[in-house]
Amino acid sequence: xxxxxxxxxxxxxxxxxxxxxxxxxxxxxxxxxxxxxxxxxxxxxxxxxxxxxxxxxxxxxxxxxxxxxxxxxxxxxxxxxxxxxxxxxxxxxxxxxxxxxxxxxxxxxxxxxxxxxxxxxxxxxxxxxxxxxxxxxxxxxxxxxxxxxxxxxxxxxxxxxxxxxxxxxxxxxxxxxxxxxxxxx
Ligand SMILES: [Zn+2]
Numbered sequence: 001x002x003x004x005x006x007x008x009x010x011x012x013x014x015x016x017x018x019x020x021x022x023x024x025x026x027x028x029x030x031x032x033x034x035x036x037x038x039x040x041x042x043x044x045x046x047x048x049x050x051x052x053x054x055x056x057x058x059x060x061x062x063x064x065x066x067x068x069x070x071x072x073x074x075x076x077x078x079x080x081x082x083x084x085x086x087x088x089x090x091x092x093x094x095x096x097x098x099x100x101x102x103x104x105x106x107x108x109x110x111x112x113x114x115x116x117x118x119x120x121x122x123x124x125x126x127x128x129x130x131x132x133x134x135x136x137x138x139x140x141x142x143x144x145x146x147x148x149x150x151x152x153x154x155x156x157x158x159x160x161x162x163x164x165x166x167x168x169x170x171x172x173x174x175x176x177x178x179x180x181x182x183x184x185x
Contacts, residue, residue: 028079028087028149029123029130038095040073047074047100050117054125061169071095072124074117076102085151086116088123096124111154115146122147122168137181144173144182 043051051069058067077099079087085104090096098120105113122128131145146152146168157164163176177184 028081028084028120029090030080030087031090032092034092036089036091037093038073038089038091038097039077039099040075040097043074044076046076046105047117050114051121053114054118054121057165058169061166069121069125072097072121074098074100074120076100076105086120088120090124098124109154111157112151115152115154115157118165118168119146119151126169128168135177135180135182137183140180142180142182144176 051074055068059065075097079085079099079101081087084101086098086100088096088098098117100116100120128147130149131147132149133144134141134148135144136142142156143150143152144167146157146164152164160176160179163179167173167176176182
């Protein structure tokens with residue numbers, strides 16, 4: 001009984017804290033039902049430079065010169081949930097695609113765009129799930145991964161981009177913790 005109450009309280013608090021922007025990307029890794037088919041076969045050119053950058057950073061971070069995004073089209077469309085600015089869809093035939101809300105994309109700057117796309121590629125290409133852990137430094141609370149279900153804010157992303165990207169590709173938080181001033185016990 002206590003567990004149920006704790007969960008309800010937790011959900012109530014989550015609701016309150018998720019009212020602001022950015023909205024949480026809960027379950028933006030969506031496995032489609034049996035009859036669903038992919039909407040697109042190629043990417044919108046608006047995303048080409050981000051994909052190139054994701055591949056370049058990945059090749060270096062994972063020491064794999066052949067790393068590429070491959071057949072994961074990225075396009076503007078309906079994310080099917082008001083909370084999702086982007087979503088990684090996985091289809092029963094094994095194909096995947098990323099859909100981005102154009103209204104949001106047009107309203108935000110470079111840091112938010114890259115932060116979102118790298119997050120969605122983290123799901124679709126790197127096979128990562130959400131990692132919502134936070135850690136304290138002396139004066140702030142920090143998300144420890146770009147795979148947090150709430151996108152990293154531009155201020156933090158611009159300041160710690162390399163460190164967050166290293167964690168994204170390798171799960172290694174050493175550089176991030178060091179830069180953020182998080183003491184590891
Ligand atoms: Zn996500």
